[in-house]
Amino acid sequence: MADHGGSLGRARSLFAHAPEPWVDLSTGINPHSYPLFDLPATALTRLPEPARARDLADVAAKAYGALSPRHVALAPGTQILLPQVFSLVKPGRAVVLGPTYAEHVRVAALAGHSVVETSDFSKLADADLAIVVNPNNPDGRIVPRSDLLALAEKLRRRGGLLVVDEAFMDVGPRRESLCGDVEQGGIVVLRSFGKFFGLAGVRLGFAIASPEIVERLDAGFGPWSVSGPALEYGVRALADTGWQGAMRGRLVSEAAHLDAMLAGHGVVVDGGTSLFRHLTSSDAADLFDVLGNAGILVRNFADRPHQLRFGLPGSESEWSRLEAALAVWSANRGGGVRAAASR
Amino acid sequence: MADHGGSLGRARSLFAHAPEPWVDLSTGINPHSYPLFDLPATALTRLPEPARARDLADVAAKAYGALSPRHVALAPGTQILLPQVFSLVKPGRAVVLGPTYAEHVRVAALAGHSVVETSDFSKLADADLAIVVNPNNPDGRIVPRSDLLALAEKLRRRGGLLVVDEAFMDVGPRRESLCGDVEQGGIVVLRSFGKFFGLAGVRLGFAIASPEIVERLDAGFGPWSVSGPALEYGVRALADTGWQGAMRGRLVSEAAHLDAMLAGHGVVVDGGTSLFRHLTSSDAADLFDVLGNAGILVRNFADRPHQLRFGLPGSESEWSRLEAALAVWSANRGGGVRAAASR
Numbered sequence: 001m002a003d004h005g006g007s008l009g010r011a012r013s014l015f016a017h018a019p020e021p022w023v024d025l026s027t028g029i030n031p032h033s034y035p036l037f038d039l040p041a042t043a044l045t046r047l048p049e050p051a052r053a054r055d056l057a058d059v060a061a062k063a064y065g066a067l068s069p070r071h072v073a074l075a076p077g078t079q080i081l082l083p084q085v086f087s088l089v090k091p092g093r094a095v096v097l098g099p100t101y102a103e104h105v106r107v108a109a110l111a112g113h114s115v116v117e118t119s120d121f122s123k124l125a126d127a128d129l130a131i132v133v134n135p136n137n138p139d140g141r142i143v144p145r146s147d148l149l150a151l152a153e154k155l156r157r158r159g160g161l162l163v164v165d166e167a168f169m170d171v172g173p174r175r176e177s178l179c180g181d182v183e184q185g186g187i188v189v190l191r192s193f194g195k196f197f198g199l200a201g202v203r204l205g206f207a208i209a210s211p212e213i214v215e216r217l218d219a220g221f222g223p224w225s226v227s228g229p230a231l232e233y234g235v236r237a238l239a240d241t242g243w244q245g246a247m248r249g250r251l252v253s254e255a256a257h258l259d260a261m262l263a264g265h266g267v268v269v270d271g272g273t274s275l276f277r278h279l280t281s282s283d284a285a286d287l288f289d290v291l292g293n294a295g296i297l298v299r300n301f302a303d304r305p306h307q308l309r310f311g312l313p314g315s316e317s318e319w320s321r322l323e324a325a326l327a328v329w330s331a332n333r334g335g336g337v338r339a340a341a342s343r
Numbered sequence: 344m345a346d347h348g349g350s351l352g353r354a355r356s357l358f359a360h361a362p363e364p365w366v367d368l369s370t371g372i373n374p375h376s377y378p379l380f381d382l383p384a385t386a387l388t389r390l391p392e393p394a395r396a397r398d399l400a401d402v403a404a405k406a407y408g409a410l411s412p413r414h415v416a417l418a419p420g421t422q423i424l425l426p427q428v429f430s431l432v433k434p435g436r437a438v439v440l441g442p443t444y445a446e447h448v449r450v451a452a453l454a455g456h457s458v459v460e461t462s463d464f465s466k467l468a469d470a471d472l473a474i475v476v477n478p479n480n481p482d483g484r485i486v487p488r489s490d491l492l493a494l495a496e497k498l499r500r501r502g503g504l505l506v507v508d509e510a511f512m513d514v515g516p517r518r519e520s521l522c523g524d525v526e527q528g529g530i531v532v533l534r535s536f537g538k539f540f541g542l543a544g545v546r547l548g549f550a551i552a553s554p555e556i557v558e559r560l561d562a563g564f565g566p567w568s569v570s571g572p573a574l575e576y577g578v579r580a581l582a583d584t585g586w587q588g589a590m591r592g593r594l595v596s597e598a599a600h601l602d603a604m605l606a607g608h609g610v611v612v613d614g615g616t617s618l619f620r621h622l623t624s625s626d627a628a629d630l631f632d633v634l635g636n637a638g639i640l641v642r643n644f645a646d647r648p649h650q651l652r653f654g655l656p657g658s659e660s661e662w663s664r665l666e667a668a669l670a671v672w673s674a675n676r677g678g679g680v681r682a683a684a685s686r
Contacts, residue, residue, distance in 0.1 A: 006390040008392065029388075041376075044544045045544060050350055076568070079564075080423075
């Protein structure tokens with residue numbers, strides 16, 4: 001299966017002699033998780049209670065700005081929603097605004113679509129299934145809500161579907177979210193729980209859509225698709241607007257700190273969100289290797305060797321190790337240049 | 344959505360004045376769960392590690408008698424596997440050996456099949472998709488492995504598929520399991536983690552099939568379909584053959600105790616497994632109501648009013664409440680008969 005970041009097994013096989021523990025900056029998952037709490041035993045032992053799933057749909061609707069809980073389908077992660085959502089329209093022409101998260105292209109093809117990836121937004125208007133990640137991963141590009149609504153209207157007239165993956169909209173410009181615009185159909189918005197709340201192991205995701213589409217998705221997933229732990233964490237964390245507001249501020253500040261640290265070593269960030277930073281550099285492959293040998297995993301891209309994505313370090317010690325590794329890298333690079341010049 | 348047992352919300356709406364806490368005997372889930380343990384924080388915070396998923400496939404293959412981990416697809420519960428498994432063959436004629444778990448008929452229809460339920464095993468030979476629950480839920484009927492293999496061979500010749508749901512085979516006659524017989528294709532065996540291990544909230548299930556089918560299922564579920572908690576509980580519990588052996592013995596003994604208690608009140612069990620007992624009685628509806636008003640929920644069946652299914656009580660206090668409620672019920676019933684006779 002393709003690399004997606006977040007696998008320390010892969011990191012260890014790439015950099016066998018790197019010091020442990022690894023500093024994993026290869027994902028866009030918040031290193032400051034929502035506070036862990038003791039689950040009631042029944043969250044593990046009993047079948048998830050339908051009433052608790054309704055509670056979760058209710059708080060999710062409020063948190064994401066959906067019109068009602070009937071506009072919210074629950075799932076054990078956004079990933080597992082993709083084949084179901086991409087099969088809401090008959091196999092046809094899928095157009096993905098890219099470059100972006102690789103799973104959209106893979107799963108759209110699996111669902112029987114012929115798939116094109118394009119960086120030209122205007123080409124999405126011809127699609128049967130148009131897919132936009134907003135804000136985009138890895139570069140943070142934002143498509144304005146008004147452009148997406150105009151696109152959705154064009155697609156809807158022909159029976160097409162717009163899927164907007166708002167996996168990082170918790171830290172995006174939330175006024176551009178389409179969660180409140182799904183009533184007429186033709187739009188499915190995907191929201192991810194694990195990234196912003198730093199609980200990716202829990203597996204929880206949402207599709208925000210018209211009640212008709214939500215019913216179709218629910219019928220496919222059947223009862224009990226979301227685990228007891230996911231229901232409990234989802235209900236508590238999505239209702240905790242205080243934590244969410246404070247965390248948004250903290251992440252903005254830490255992302256700025258990361259940009260400054262990188263800039264101090266001559267690396268210029270050119271995009272991202274406050275959960276990950278994106279850079280383009282002819283030295284990207286070298287930087288990936290130097291960091292990897294120092295036990296710091298960042299995200300590289302097989303088909304775009306000049307780009308890297310950095311998640312946020314999670315502790316003082318992780319920040320220090322990153323700073324130290326960057327210092328070694330920039331000194332060697334600078335030293336090399338100076339040595340050459342002095343000859 | 345249809346009733347499936349296990350919902351205390353439904354119990355409370357049916358029997359508003361029943362004493363709390365409820366004694367939930369409406370499922371076949373083991374009331375003695377595998378011992379809970381503290382999860383590492385990373386099981387919640389990090390993306391599930393691919394290497395840990397491979398560990399789980401490995402122990403599951405050994406526990407279930409599959410040929411290798413490549414014959415094991417992981418999923419967040421068996422339920423969510425059904426649409427994927429039933430779509431492995433083109434929409435055609437699905438035949439379900441019934442009466443059985445209602446979701447098979449519902450999901451086979453959702454996958455586009457025309458669905459027939461029959462109690463005549465020989466009629467499954469004409470199917471494109473044949474579905475057998477073995478041991479059956481709710482009556483415990485067993486179809487011998489040799490009959491299933493002969494059926495699978497007939498179906499395979501025509502490109503058909505046999506799905507055997509072995510959700511309760513942990514407490515069944517395991518020599519009848521088809522987990523070791525999937526190599527040639529044409530057979531998918533479903534195994535459920537939550538029932539025998541009493542961890543239904545964790546959401547973990549398996550499809551045992553040929554490596555080719557496993558790859559197709561894995562591609563649809565994508566990476567990270569199984570949560571961190573499910574991986575940790577699955578790896579530990581499925582490897583714990585000591586606990587499993589002891590628990591099998593304990594459940595046999597407790598099921599016998601339940602049969603004796605019911606018989607003492609004139610109720611004859613006519614089937615089941617050691618995780619649930621099945622009975623047929625013209626008094627079933629009355630018994631359901633009397634127990635419900637005493638805060639004891641058993642499973643009834645809308646279309647089979649003379650049948651009930653009892654799960655096992657989980658504690659001395661639950662056994663006592665069941666005994667007391669049965670005593671009230673049988674005294675009233677006996678009293679009514681005697682009173683009529685004495686006139």
